[in-house]
Amino acid sequence: MSDDHDHHDGDDDHELRVSKIRDGTVIDHVHGGQALNVLAILGIDGSNGEEVSVGMNVPSDRLARKDIVKVEGRELSQDEVDVLSLIAPDATINIVRDYDVVEKHRVERPDVVEGVLSCPNAGCITTGDEPVTSRFSVLEDGVRCSYCETIVRDEIADLIDT
Ligand SMILES: [Zn+2]
Numbered sequence: 171m172s173d174d175h176d177h178h179d180g181d182d183d184h185e186l187r188v189s190k191i192r193d194g195t196v197i198d199h200v201h202g203g204q205a206l207n208v209l210a211i212l213g214i215d216g217s218n219g220e221e222v223s224v225g226m227n228v229p230s231d232r233l234a235r236k237d238i239v240k241v242e243g244r245e246l247s248q249d250e251v252d253v254l255s256l257i258a259p260d261a262t263i264n265i266v267r268d269y270d271v272v273e274k275h276r277v278e279r280p281d282v283v284e285g286v287l288s289c290p291n292a293g294c295i296t297t298g299d300e301p302v303t304s305r306f307s308v309l310e311d312g313v314r315c316s317y318c319e320t321i322v323r324d325e326i327a328d329l330i331d332t
Pocket of ligand 1: 289290291294295296315316317318319320
């Protein structure tokens with residue numbers, strides 16, 4: 171299991187670069203450079219006083235460089251994790267309570283995401299005035315609108331409805 175590498179002493183040292191949290195969620199093994207997109211997905215911009223630590227381009231055994239996001243006082247919902255998986259397919263979600271990791275799991279890409287991305291096609295029925303909830307199939311390397319078949323491979327984070 172590739173996760174084992176994380177238990178080497180080296181990675182523990184890296185962990186110290188961002189402060190420990192008491193209760194909340196640590197999103198680890200985010201691809202380098204995606205941390206800000208992770209925050210966007212979670213709707214975190216600092217304006218609500220959220221306590222967040224971000225480590226960017228931290229050396230990692232599994233990824234060449236990784237980002238880490240620690241959110242105090244918040245456990246992510248399955249919906250949030252589903253969307254995260256689109257931009258951070260290798261992420262590990264750690265739920266922390268009283269300074270202990272009580273749950274740790276890899277994200278899994280869902281088959282479909284509904285109501286979280288907006289279609290980039292201006293002619294798509296989901297972008298008009300009709301009350302149609304967006305729906306995208308998750309592909310190996312992108313997402314596909316279930317209504318107009320538009321495929322998006324890059325910049326998925328830009329489509330996130332916030
Ligand atoms: Zn569409």
